[in-house]
Structures are given as structure tokens and as C-alpha cells.
Amino acid sequence: MLVQDAPTRTIQPADGGVEIIDQTRLPHEFVWRRLETLEDAAEAIRVMRVRGAPLIGATAAYGMALALRFGASDTQVRTAAETLAATRPTAVNLRWAVERMALRLQALPVSERLPAAWAEAAAICEEDVAQNRAIGQHGLALIRAAHKGDAAVNVLTHCNAGWLATVDWGTALAPVFAAQEAGVPVHVWVDETRPRNQGASLTAWELAQAGIPHTVIADNAGGHLMQQGRVDLCIVGTDRVAANGDVANKIGTYLKALAAHDNGVPFWVAAPGPSIDFHLASGRDIPIEERAPEEVSRIVGRAEDGRMVSVHLTPVGSACANPAFDVTPARLVSGLITERGVCAADRGAMAALFPDWV
Amino acid sequence: MLVQDAPTRTIQPADGGVEIIDQTRLPHEFVWRRLETLEDAAEAIRVMRVRGAPLIGATAAYGMALALRFGASDTQVRTAAETLAATRPTAVNLRWAVERMALRLQALPVSERLPAAWAEAAAICEEDVAQNRAIGQHGLALIRAAHKGDAAVNVLTHCNAGWLATVDWGTALAPVFAAQEAGVPVHVWVDETRPRNQGASLTAWELAQAGIPHTVIADNAGGHLMQQGRVDLCIVGTDRVAANGDVANKIGTYLKALAAHDNGVPFWVAAPGPSIDFHLASGRDIPIEERAPEEVSRIVGRAEDGRMVSVHLTPVGSACANPAFDVTPARLVSGLITERGVCAADRGAMAALFPDWV
Numbered sequence: 001m002l003v004q005d006a007p008t009r010t011i012q013p014a015d016g017g018v019e020i021i022d023q024t025r026l027p028h029e030f031v032w033r034r035l036e037t038l039e040d041a042a043e044a045i046r047v048m049r050v051r052g053a054p055l056i057g058a059t060a061a062y063g064m065a066l067a068l069r070f071g072a073s074d075t076q077v078r079t080a081a082e083t084l085a086a087t088r089p090t091a092v093n094l095r096w097a098v099e100r101m102a103l104r105l106q107a108l109p110v111s112e113r114l115p116a117a118w119a120e121a122a123a124i125c126e127e128d129v130a131q132n133r134a135i136g137q138h139g140l141a142l143i144r145a146a147h148k149g150d151a152a153v154n155v156l157t158h159c160n161a162g163w164l165a166t167v168d169w170g171t172a173l174a175p176v177f178a179a180q181e182a183g184v185p186v187h188v189w190v191d192e193t194r195p196r197n198q199g200a201s202l203t204a205w206e207l208a209q210a211g212i213p214h215t216v217i218a219d220n221a222g223g224h225l226m227q228q229g230r231v232d233l234c235i236v237g238t239d240r241v242a243a244n245g246d247v248a249n250k251i252g253t254y255l256k257a258l259a260a261h262d263n264g265v266p267f268w269v270a271a272p273g274p275s276i277d278f279h280l281a282s283g284r285d286i287p288i289e290e291r292a293p294e295e296v297s298r299i300v301g302r303a304e305d306g307r308m309v310s311v312h313l314t315p316v317g318s319a320c321a322n323p324a325f326d327v328t329p330a331r332l333v334s335g336l337i338t339e340r341g342v343c344a345a346d347r348g349a350m351a352a353l354f355p356d357w358v
Numbered sequence: 359m360l361v362q363d364a365p366t367r368t369i370q371p372a373d374g375g376v377e378i379i380d381q382t383r384l385p386h387e388f389v390w391r392r393l394e395t396l397e398d399a400a401e402a403i404r405v406m407r408v409r410g411a412p413l414i415g416a417t418a419a420y421g422m423a424l425a426l427r428f429g430a431s432d433t434q435v436r437t438a439a440e441t442l443a444a445t446r447p448t449a450v451n452l453r454w455a456v457e458r459m460a461l462r463l464q465a466l467p468v469s470e471r472l473p474a475a476w477a478e479a480a481a482i483c484e485e486d487v488a489q490n491r492a493i494g495q496h497g498l499a500l501i502r503a504a505h506k507g508d509a510a511v512n513v514l515t516h517c518n519a520g521w522l523a524t525v526d527w528g529t530a531l532a533p534v535f536a537a538q539e540a541g542v543p544v545h546v547w548v549d550e551t552r553p554r555n556q557g558a559s560l561t562a563w564e565l566a567q568a569g570i571p572h573t574v575i576a577d578n579a580g581g582h583l584m585q586q587g588r589v590d591l592c593i594v595g596t597d598r599v600a601a602n603g604d605v606a607n608k609i610g611t612y613l614k615a616l617a618a619h620d621n622g623v624p625f626w627v628a629a630p631g632p633s634i635d636f637h638l639a640s641g642r643d644i645p646i647e648e649r650a651p652e653e654v655s656r657i658v659g660r661a662e663d664g665r666m667v668s669v670h671l672t673p674v675g676s677a678c679a680n681p682a683f684d685v686t687p688a689r690l691v692s693g694l695i696t697e698r699g700v701c702a703a704d705r706g707a708m709a710a711l712f713p714d715w716v
Contacts, residue, residue, distance in 0.1 A: 027674075027676075028670075190676075192672075193578070194550065194576040195576045197671060200655075200676075204676040205676075207676075214676065216654055216676050216677070216679075218553045218654055218680070219578050220551070220608075220684075221609050221610070221679065221684075223612040224646070224681050224685075225681075250578075251576065251579055252581070254582060255613040255614075258613065258616040258620055288582070296558075296574055297558075298659070299657060299659060299669070299671070301657060302669055303670075312660040312661075313559070313657070313659045314558045314562055315563045315566045316385075318548075318572060318573075319572070319573045319574070320575070321573045323579055325582075326579075326582035327585065
């Protein structure tokens with residue numbers, strides 16, 4: 001997608017290392033950061049310089065390549081895979097990418113592993129881009145169907161499942177970008193998505209860069225807007241879809257799905273194949289990451305002098321809890337928008353589209 | 359309630375003026391602010407130095423007394439009433455208090471109006487305290503009923519309907535304070551309540567002052583906690599209850615009511631008589647205040663050096679919307695906790711308890 005009118009991806013190999021956009025600095029500063037080692041990649045995932053299930057997977061894949069620069073023995077491959085897989089627990093793409101890399105690399109002689117690692121990571125990235133482009137086209141049909149007269153279609157989204165969450169195009173926002181390309185007018189309600197504000201920081205920034213009309217709202221506001229008929233459809237991303245169609249996504253997604261259901265608003269989940277986990281029977285089994293309480297007690301913003309400042313919000317000594325994801329039951333999901341088409345959030349429909357994943 | 363172990367109310371007359379706790383400075387600074395004029399009182403309500411339906415009513419009542427210091431003609435009484443009633447649209451207590459004051463004052467000779475205004479405002483405050491104490495006792499029975507074994511009862515609340523929202527005791531938190539007095543162990547999940555963070559700033563501060571265990575959470579987290587069985591009951595306040603039992607309260611309340619309903623968690627609304635508006639047929643008719651977008655795009659916190667700093671959160675140029683309240687349909691409300699007992703959120707039950715208000 002475009003940043004200051006230049007085509008840009010979130011991650012790219014460069015001179016033996018890897019460059020990522022440091023997303024902890026957005027929307028206030030657009031800064032590239034160079035990763036040189038396995039530990040650089042693990043840190044970037046852990047502290048969320050990169051985030052979003054597909055981009056975590058891509059970064060982990062490149063993290064394997066970075067690790068192998070310093071030796072490509074079976075032990076080194078295994079250690080790198082374990083280190084990366086342990087950075088974050090909820091998204092399944094992370095483990096999928098790491099396992100795919102490890103399987104591919106261990107099948108090769110040690111001397112061939114490093115170039116193969118770079119090639120495989122690049123392939124994962126290209127596949128992600130192609131998947132997301134296809135999700136955009138399938139989702140575009142849903143936006144078109146909601147388009148009446150001259151009015152813009154109002155899409156509500158939660159967190160950031162835009163191109164910053166992927167290598168390019170995004171998952172939940174891919175249909176929005178596709179609508180813009182196709183000339184279908186669209187306006188996006190952007191949940192700010194506390195505690196880390198990925199909506200207000202990342203989704204709003206992406207939409208501003210693309211020139212797409214949008215309005216940031218507190219996470220509390222979406223239900224009221226749906227009651228008022230001001231939301232035509234919801235599209236969110238996912239970190240993992242269980243075999244029964246239950247959807248793990250950023251904390252608060254479940255509340256919006258309840259409101260959509262209560263108001264007859266379609267609730268779509270953009271889910272590329274690697275996000276579907278046929279090995280997990282139900283959403284109850286998805287591990288939910290508990291992140292640091294400081295993400296709730298503090299927030300980072302831009303002060304009057306332009307500096308980024310972290311400020312404290314809660315009384316000294318008040319405890320905070322910070323579950324990072326929740327699970328939306330399949331019964332509240334209108335369907336999944338995948339790269340192979342739209343399907344119901346149930347095992348049969350998902351398996352029919354993805355027989356090779358079951 | 360206690361502040362640094364000293365019994366404290368949110369508002370009190372002093373030397374011809376009125377003193378309020380400036381709630382825009384909490385939890386970082388505890389500061390009294392003196393109101394001398396009608397405009398001081400109107401400003402304090404408008405910029406939310408005082409907030410919470412009952413305290414807005416009490417402040418408006420004292421605002422009438424402050425206005426009359428400078429003349430007590432019919433015109434002056436009317437002008438003061440209109441100025442105060444226009445400060446905020448959603449809470450019915452504001453108009454109720456102002457109309458009660460105006461009716462009482464206009465019935466008196468001009469020379470008797472000023473002392474009567476002070477006396478009537480004080481009476482409104484005393485009634486508020488008595489009502490909230492009674493709400494506490496009725497709500498205590500609900501908390502007791504949820505108490506099993508040694509485990510603390512987990513109460514989730516949204517925004518601040520504690521003593522800072524009233525003259526003393528609070529509405530939604532009155533049962534929590536009563537539980538503490540009665541030795542029933544209780545733990546409160548405190549929604550931070552963006553955009554103004556009244557939960558993280560005010561409710562958490564109140565509970566910390568009272569020594570009641572509590573945990574601040576992002577507004578997104580409550581649904582997940584209910585799915586996990588970690589919430590025994592919800593208690594929230596209200597700005598206005600319509601005649602059909604629909605409840606206006608801080609934006610986001612509706613989402614928590616949906617989650618409570620979906621998980622079989624009781625959802626109680628603490629509603630003193632003056633919050634019930636028998637003249638409004640349904641919640642659809644309640645005017646919803648739209649507040650400044652800067653409440654979403656910015657936030658105030660405490661920097662490392664102890665200063666309170668306002669920081670910007672969104673991309674430059676991204677629009678924000680800020681509806682301040684939403685309406686929870688009566689079907690999602692387990693019941694109202696009033697000063698006269700607990701009743702269903704429907705016209706018949708409310709009218710049976712409050713025949714004098716219908």
C-alpha cells in the first residue's frame with residue numbers, strides 16, 4: 001500500500017538483514033527498523049513492533065533466516081523455531097509459519113539451508129499478499145451488496161487487520177481498499193481498540209494514507225452506532241479460527257459481534273487459510289495471551305512539543321488486568337471471508353474450502 | 359466517604375460560595391475548587407469538573423443559589439434555571455433539580471428567595487445521600503445472594519457511579535461500600551470507560567481510598583471475563599430511565615448488558631427516583647449528548663515528572679466521533695436498585711414503587 005504515495009510493504013529483506021516498520025511509533029512517526037538476529041525478530045514480535053497474525057508469521061519466517069546466518073544445524077533450526085513460537089501464544093499463523101520453515105529446512109543439507117530460508121520466507125510473504133488480495137475481492141462483493149444509492153457503505157472494524165497486520169493489503173481492510181479501487185464509496189468506523197490503540201494508531205493511519213473517509217470512536221461507541229442504523233456491516237480480522245468456527249481476535253471483538261447480532265448487522269471475519277486451526281475443536285481451547293498491566297495503566301501519545309510521551313492513567317497502586325484476545329462464538333459470525341471465497345463459520349463449510357488444511 | 363481517612367462529600371456550601379472536588383484532576387491530584395457565580399457552576403457541569411447525574415443535579419441546585427446572590431427576581435430565577443438546564447442534555451436529574459428549585463423559589467417573595475435557595479439545595483443534597491444509602495442496602499442483598507464460600511463476589515461496573523457521581527455513597531457503588539461495611543468480601547472489575555476514563559480515574563480512585571480490592575480493565579475486556587465466569591454481577595448507574603424501563607447510561611453500557619445477558623450474569627441498574635423519567639415513553643426518545651471529538655483524539659495522564667499532560671492519540675486529520683451515552687433496552691436489565699427497593703425495569707413495577715413520580 002501507499003505511504004506518502006510510495007508503494008510500501010511492512011517487511012522486506014535488505015542487505016542480509018530484514019527491515020520492518022516499527023509500529024509502536026505510529027501514527028506519530030513512520031520509522032523503519034533493521035533486524036539482524038533471531039533475538040531482534042523475537043523482540044519485535046514480543047513488544048509488538050510488528051503485530052497482526054499474518055505479519056507475525058512473516059516476521060517469524062524471516063527470523064528463522066536471520067538465525068541461520070549464524071549456523072544452520074538441526075539444533076540451531078530447532079532452537080530458532082522454539083524461540084520464535086514462544087513469543088506470542090494466540091495467533092496460529094506464528095506456529096504455522098515456524099513449523100513450515102523448520103520442516104522445509106530440516107529436509108535440506110545444512111549448506112543449503114540459509115538461502116532456502118530466505119526463499120521460503122519470501123514465499124510466505126508473497127502467498128500472504130496474494131491471499132489478502134483475494135480476500136479483498138471476495139469482501140468487495142459484500143460491500144457492493146450493501147451499497148444503496150449514493151450513500152457510502154459504513155463498515156465498522158476493530159483493532160488493525162489492515163496492511164500493517166500483514167505483508168500487504170490487510171485482511172479485514174482488504175475489502176475496503178478493494179472498494180476504493182472499484183469506486184464504491186465507503187466510510188470506516190474505527191474502534192480505537194484499547195489498551196494498545198491499534199485502531200486509532202494504525203487503522204486510522206492506513207486509511208488516512210489511502211484517503212479513505214473514516215472516523216475514530218471509543219470502543220464503547222460501536223453498539224450505539226449499530227442501534228442508530230449507522231453501521232452497514234462489520235469486518236474484523238482473526239488470530240485463530242477454531243475447527244467449530246469460533247473466532248479468536250483482539251479483545252472486545254466479542255462485544256461488537258453481540259451488538260451486530262442484536263441489531264441485525266452482518267458480522268464478517270476476514271480469515272486467510274493459515275488462520276484456521278482445524279486441530280483445535282473449539283474456541284474454548286484457544287490460549288488467550290495475558291499482556292502486561294502497564295498497557296492498561298499507561299498510554300503513549302504525542303505531547304504538544306511533538307515528542308512521544310508515556311503517561312500514567314490509573315491511581316497509583318490500582319491493579320490492572322490485560323487479556324489481549326477474546327473468542328467470538330461461531331453463532332455470532334455471519335461468515336468467513338477467505339482467499340478461496342466466503343463460507344459459513346462451521347467445520348463443514350471451512351473443510352469444503354480448505355480440504356488441504358484439515 | 360473517606361478521602362485520606364477524612365469523611366468527605368463531593369459538594370458543600372462554604373462562606374457564601376460552593377466548594378466542589380475538581381474531578382478533572384483525579385486520580386492524579388485531589389483539588390477543591392470554589393464556585394462563586396452561576397457561570398462558575400454552569401462551567402463546572404459543562405466541562406465535567408462535576409459529573410454523574412445526581413451530582414449534576416446537586417450542583418445545579420447550588421448554582422441557582424449562587425445566581426440569586428446577584429438578584430432574585432423572577433427573570434433572574436428563570437435565566438439561571440435555563441442556563442443550568444442547557445449545560446448537558448442527557449441526565450434527567452439536572453432538569454428535575456432546576457425545576458424543583460425554580461418552583462420553590464418563584465412561590466416565595468423575592469426577599470426570601472436567597473436563603474430558601476440555599477436551604478432547598480441543601481435539602482436536595484441530603485435527600486440524595488439518604489437515597490444512595492438506601493440503594494446501598496437494597497443492593498447489598500443482591501451481593502450477599504451471590505456470595506458463596508470464602509470467595510469475593512466479583513462485581514463489574516462501568517464508568518463512575520460512585521460517591522463522586524453523587525453527593526455521597528454513590529449509586530452503583532453504594533452496594534459495594536455497603537458490602538464492605540457488612541464484611542461481605544467483594545472485588546470490583548473497573549471498566550476504564552474511554553474516552554474520559556471515569557472508571558480508571560474516579561472509580562478506581564474511590565475504591566483505592568476505601569481499600570476495596572479492584573482491577574482496572576480496558577472497556578473491551580468485560581465480555582471475555584463474563585465468558586470465563588469471572589463476573590458474578592454487573593451494577594451500573596444511569597442518567598435517565600425511560601417509562602418503559604430503557605436505561606440511558608455512559609456509552610458502552612449497552613455492550614456490557616449484551617454480554618451479561620449472553621452469559622447469564624445479572625445486570626442491575628442503580629437508579630434513584632429522580633433518574634426515572636415517566637414522561638419519556640421509551641429510551642429511543644432520550645437525547646444523547648455528542649461531546650467534543652478531542653475527548654477521543656486526546657487523553658490526559660501523569661507524565662514521569664508528575665505533571666498532568668494531554669497527549670494526542672490519533673493521526674493528524676483523522677475525524678473522531680464521541681456519543682457520550684447509549685441506551686440499554688429494558689429486556690437486558692435484570693432490575694433497578696432504587697431507594698425504595700429492587701424492581702423490574704418496566705413501567706408497572708416502577709410506577710408501583712414511585713406512584714408519586716408518575
